[in-house]
Amino acid sequence: MDLKMDAAALNALMIKEFPQVAEDFIVEKVAPMQVTVRLPVADRHLRPGGTISGPTMFGLADVSIYLATMAMIGPVTLAVTTNCSIDFMRKPQSGVDLIAYARLHKLGRSLAVGDVLIHSEGLEAPVARASLTYAIPPK
Amino acid sequence: MDLKMDAAALNALMIKEFPQVAEDFIVEKVAPMQVTVRLPVADRHLRPGGTISGPTMFGLADVSIYLATMAMIGPVTLAVTTNCSIDFMRKPQSGVDLIAYARLHKLGRSLAVGDVLIHSEGLEAPVARASLTYAIPPK
Amino acid sequence: MDLKMDAAALNALMIKEFPQVAEDFIVEKVAPMQVTVRLPVADRHLRPGGTISGPTMFGLADVSIYLATMAMIGPVTLAVTTNCSIDFMRKPQSGVDLIAYARLHKLGRSLAVGDVLIHSEGLEAPVARASLTYAIPPK
């Protein structure tokens, strides 16, 4: 299982395809079936009290599985999320970036399935976990 | 099961507690264990190609169950989402608002569980469905 | 949306294809995109204390969406579950059958998505809710 795209290629893909949100998601590491993605937390991600919004964490999980899939199959940018199940387990630490560790468990012709653990940087206990399915369009 | 908050009270709650996103979510109807919420679609919700972003639909489902819970128990604003499972089933119609129909199936002392169907306004087939659990803090 | 199979045809399908479990699932009503399925509760479904086991309720939800799909597309028996999210909300009443109300929200060429509410017969509050996705094999 060779990589079709490395971290630099994935970051370039985000800037080209999703310019509105590309600065939210920095690919840090890529390995077969795995990516690590940083969300540099900014004011627009916060709710009153300083907690990070649910849609922000959902978006991080979602993009991480997308990028893990692109890393393996190349820029099939029309892949779409069909399902996400996400558990919010702890309040993220304020003033700290989020780091998502995504792993694909299945990469078929038409479906990709993977898991994501989201951590406040530097903390061992994850703040959220998610599993996602992407539908991959026929070539 | 009397309502503790009506549509006007819920809309006022959103403006007070979530000023950054209150304009995204307009409560249209409230009934026991049910709310209807409109998302007036704007450019900031879109992805290239005109489709509505996943985090936007997640956020709509999430806030709808939150508001259905507040309608029943009053402004226990520290309720937090613990789980969401969401299925994205169709591409939303472009240029049309989203309407979420949320229904609570359980409202216990510590957990609320409900379902949401999200439609492009005027279309019969839903674009997404979601189920969510909220943890309700002790009084 | 005409029905391809009615309740009698679905019950016959269960006896032919799933003889080990067919007596657990009685199709009571069929309508476009909807079925109602009864689980006649027996000792083998119970856990100590008289509660109905989780796998029994999972199985009821799973077969209900399968049958709703077969009702619409005919006996494509190789359809397989790809995802299920289930919430267990209340203890089922002892000595009472379970009734599942299943509804399809999407029936595409390759995926079917639906929701199920499971009730102890005669009680208004559901004991469980589930959403399922089936992959439908190409003809």
Next chain:
Amino acid sequence: MDLKMDAAALNALMIKEFPQVAEDFIVEKVAPMQVTVRLPVADRHLRPGGTISGPTMFGLADVSIYLATMAMIGPVTLAVTTNCSIDFMRKPQSGVDLIAYARLHKLGRSLAVGDVLIHSEGLEAPVARASLTYAIPPK
């Protein structure tokens, strides 16, 4: 995080509390926040064609998180599943046991959340993944 129960104690708990199904689930390893559970596949778990039934895999995931929780907090046997999201990714290999690797991500006073990967013994690619939440009753 010391263990309150080891593999022998967990297997004894299963025989005492769940005698009908105890032979289906053999705890093989226990570590902090983790258990490995074997399902010795038998005819009663199979569907026509030799595939393992969905409720069997659901039950394995469910009991694995239950046992991981008991390992940490002791025999709080009234813990109940509140949510499960499960993805069925591949057909299990016939004639081979299933092995579940369960890991807790959160163990709070009232909720435990964990992930399970289910493999056909000896195969690297998992056949299913699941995440579960248990509600832990107050002492």
